[in-house]
Amino acid sequence: MEQRRLMLAFAHPDDESHLAGSTIAKYAAEGAEVVVVITTRGEAGEIAPGVDATPENLGEVREAELRASVKVAGASLEMLNYRDSGMAGTPENNDPRAFVQAPEQQVVGELAELMRKHRPQVVVTFDENGGYGHPDHIFISKTTSIAFRESGNPEYSSPGGLKPWSPLKLYYMAFPRSRIKRFFEEYRKMKPDNDITNADPETFGVPDDMFTTQLKVAKYVPVRREAASKHRSQGSPFDVFPESMHEDIFSVDHLILIDPTPAPGTAETDLFEGI
Numbered sequence: 001m002e003q004r005r006l007m008l009a010f011a012h013p014d015d016e017s018h019l020a021g022s023t024i025a026k027y028a029a030e031g032a033e034v035v036v037v038i039t040t041r042g043e044a045g046e047i048a049p050g051v052d053a054t055p056e057n058l059g060e061v062r063e064a065e066l067r068a069s070v071k072v073a074g075a076s077l078e079m080l081n082y083r084d085s086g087m088a089g090t091p092e093n094n095d096p097r098a099f100v101q102a103p104e105q106q107v108v109g110e111l112a113e114l115m116r117k118h119r120p121q122v123v124v125t126f127d128e129n130g131g132y133g134h135p136d137h138i139f140i141s142k143t144t145s146i147a148f149r150e151s152g153n154p155e156y157s158s159p160g161g162l163k164p165w166s167p168l169k170l171y172y173m174a175f176p177r178s179r180i181k182r183f184f185e186e187y188r189k190m191k192p193d194n195d196i197t198n199a200d201p202e203t204f205g206v207p208d209d210m211f212t213t214q215l216k217v218a219k220y221v222p223v224r225r226e227a228a229s230k231h232r233s234q235g236s237p238f239d240v241f242p243e244s245m246h247e248d249i250f251s252v253d254h255l256i257l258i259d260p261t262p263a264p265g266t267a268e269t270d271l272f273e274g275i
């Protein structure tokens, strides 16, 4: 069988481990080449108490955390050189270096170039709403989807001039809404006084019946946790949960096959199914 290669494209350091840490660890452990693409250094993130970082050097700190995290999961890393655009409606959206300010065609070119370089059969990114509406997540979903189609187009020239490569499958990855609701419930029990679970769970994740692909990843939950723990400056809302609950909540990863269009009733258990 041909060497399997998987590319996952997200926006911020820690997106990869919180959303896809187990999937990355699984395919890396099974011998696939896994490359993670991250487009910003998460400069608009928070700084957890006790972490030696300032708003000025947070990008550098987070890049180092990301490198450590990706290494734990067994993947390689490619970074684009944009700035974290911050949450929707914040002044950081308007910074000229912000990811969302970049010309769409420029980002598509950079992503297509990376696809031509790494030649993944399978590409994964956020769903169209970026999990919960973060503008950078929405933008990487859109640009990755366009790059997925352009990468194999002989008429399309990417900035480094590499030869066309057609990835075979595009997936959107998200949390099922039922899991978000469960997380909110459990979180409220652990921390009744919090501002996370005041949000409307219907605005997070994707309805359960949209997923085409479920990966059994219970075995990789400890690696996922270790990879996520490298993002020390951010802390994690999942940290309040005991180990057993991590295994319970994260035992399955969920994805939606976007391209090729799945037949009705598609229920895959492997991203490389059919390849």
Ligand SMILES: [Zn+2]
Binding pocket: 011, 012, 015, 134, 137
């Ligand atoms: Zn993010």
